[in-house]
Structure formats: structure tokens, C-alpha cells
Amino acid sequence: MAHTWDPDRYLQYADERGRPFVDLVGRIDADAPATVVDLGCGPGNLTRLLKERWPDAKVAGVDSSAEMIEKASEIDGIAWQVDDLRTWATPDPLALRAPIDVLVSNATLQWLPEHLDLLPGLLDRVAAGGWFAFQVPGNFDEPSHTIRTELAAQEPYAELTRDARVPTSHAPADYARLLLDLGCEVDAWETTYLHVLTGDDPVFTWVSGTGARPTLQALPDDLRPRFEEEFRARLREAYPADADGRVILPFRRIFVVARKPQR
Structure with missing residues (x-):
């Protein structure tokens, strides 16, 4: 079953999800790029920041996601397109595609298990001397993900969730080494954010808008509430609220900013 995205659910923690994007773009030292592309732009709230930084x-x-692009289209001054990241990484032997000065991908590559193999093709889309910057989550060993995996492997869920997409990423050094071997200057690092969340089952709200969404959508309507109830309970135990109702969610993220050789 193909899953769909809910822009409104995703935007519930827009500030927290947006901070890594700002930290990533802040390391791109491009003065006056002619073309800037946000690959995996989601609802477009962060793409708007690229236009503000490079207005010309x-x-x-x-x-x-057509749902995400529909939401993003409410923002003027930016060209929006529904397309698959993998088609962007396919060879262009006739050199028909215009080169891109700044290519950004924020919290998107982790959805493609083969994304390490796609990086050379994506770099090919970047102009000589241009920039390729991406950020992926690196928190897949945390309870927010392991609990979902363990629960989904149990009956009666296992058969239904077996083919649901799950995100994954590599070590920062793996990304850095690959891009260095391609001749790039590379700045790679990792950061663990401590997000302070409030509300009813805030960690469930967070993951149900991103990493857990394909698993949840793979379940039929009559079985999903049972799964969600158990998932919520386990998350509450793993991420207890303090006396003021605050929950701390550690979130490790991996950043890579590469500059392509001038020739």
C-alpha cells in the first residue's frame, strides 16, 4: 500500500523540524546562485527560506507527494514540482538538464534505502563549483523507532506492515568519504537536538507525522486503533513527562555540505 503524507500533521512541530534545515543551509557559502532546488521540499515552509536568502x-x-506540493503551492515566487528523487539521480548523457548551483535535500534521503548509491547522480545535477547539502535523521536506534519496529513485527500486524517503508541512514563518515572520493570539499557533522514537547502523547504525534506514518497507514481501520494504543503506551513509558507535562525527545541528525570541484 502506498502511503500519503499529511502536511498539517507534519507542520505541528514546524519549528523543531525546521531548525536542522536552518543549520544546514547556514553552512552553504554560496553568494549569488542562479538556481536553487529543494529536493524533498515537503509543504514548502522551509523552501521559502531559500528564496529569502537568495531572492534573485x-x-x-x-x-x-502531491499532497505536500498542493500545500506548498500556496507560497508564491517558487516553482513547485511533483517528482521522484530517484529520477533526479538518473544519468543525463545528452546534458539536457540545466546545472543547479545549490541543491538541498532536507530529511528526505532516509526514505530511500539505496540513497548512498544515488549521491553521485545527484551530484551530477550540480554545476561545477556548486553546492550539494543534505540532512538525514540518525536516530533510528532510539525508542521512537525501535518500539514501532518491535510492535509491527508482532501478530496480528506483521503480515500487514511487512512491506511498509521505514527510514534509514548511514554514518557521517560514509557520506563524507563518498563525496570526498568524487572530488568534493566536504563538511560533515552530527548534532543531537533535545526537543521539549508538550501535549497529549507528543512523541506519538511527532512520529506519526513522519517515520511511523507508512506503518500506521499499512494497517486497516479496524486494527490501527489497537496498534496506536499500544504504541502510545510504550512511547509514554520510554519518554516520560515531567511534573509540568514536558517530554524531552533526543533527536540525532546528520549533516553534509559538499562543494563540487570547479571543473
Whole structure:
């Protein structure tokens, strides 16, 4: 079953999800790029920041989710496109595609298990001397993910969730080494954010808008509430609220900023 995205659910923690994007883009030292592309732009709220930073650039946002692009289209001054990241990484032997000065991908590559193999193709889309910057979560060993995996492997869920997409990423050094071997200058690092969340079952709200969404959508309507109830209970135990109702969610993220050789 193909899953769909809910822009409104995703935007519930827009500030927390947006901070890594700001930290990533802050390391791109491009003065006056002509073309800037946000690959995996989601609802476009962060792509808008690219237009604000480089107002004279032609800025485009690309996402495979029609729901996300529909939401993003409410923002003027940016070209929006529904497309698959994998098609962007395919060879262009006739050199028909215009090179991109700044290519950004924020919290998107983790959805493609083969994304390490796609990086050379994506780099090919970047102009000589241009920038390729991406950020992926690196928290897949945390309870927010392991609990979902363990629960989904149990009956009666296992058969239904077996083919649901799950995110994954690599060590920062793996990304850095690959791009260094391609001749790039590379700045790679990792950061663990401590998000302070409030509300009813805030960690469930967070993961149900991103990493857990395909698993939840793989379940039929009559079985999903049972799964969600158990998932919520286990998350509450793993991430207890303090006396003031605050929950701390550690979230490790991996950043890579690469500059392509001038020639």
C-alpha cells in the first residue's frame, strides 16, 4: 500500500523540524546562485527560506507527494514540482538538464534505502563549483523507532506492515568519504537536538507525522486503533513527562555540505 503524507500533521512541530534545515543551509557559502532546488521540499515552509536568502535566484521545490506540493503551492515566487528523487539521480548523457548551483535535500534521503548509491547522480545535477547539502535523521536506534519496529513485527500486524517503508541512514563518515572520493570539499557533522514537547502523547504525534506514518497507514481501520494504543503506551513509558507535562525527545541528525570541484 502506498502511503500519503499529511502536511498539517507534519507542520505541528514546524519549528523543531525546521531548525536542522536552518543549520544546514547556514553552512552553504554560496553568494549569488542562479538556481536553487529543494529536493524533498515537503509543504514548502522551509523552501521559502531559500528564496529569502537568495531572492534573485530561481528557486524550485520538488517532492514526490502531491499532497505536500498542493500545500506548498500556496507560497508564491517558487516553482513547485511533483517528482521522484530517484529520477533526479538518473544519468543525463545528452546534458539536457540545466546545472543547479545549490541543491538541498532536507530529511528526505532516509526514505530511500539505496540513497548512498544515488549521491553521485545527484551530484551530477550540480554545476561545477556548486553546492550539494543534505540532512538525514540518525536516530533510528532510539525508542521512537525501535518500539514501532518491535510492535509491527508482532501478530496480528506483521503480515500487514511487512512491506511498509521505514527510514534509514548511514554514518557521517560514509557520506563524507563518498563525496570526498568524487572530488568534493566536504563538511560533515552530527548534532543531537533535545526537543521539549508538550501535549497529549507528543512523541506519538511527532512520529506519526513522519517515520511511523507508512506503518500506521499499512494497517486497516479496524486494527490501527489497537496498534496506536499500544504504541502510545510504550512511547509514554520510554519518554516520560515531567511534573509540568514536558517530554524531552533526543533527536540525532546528520549533516553534509559538499562543494563540487570547479571543473
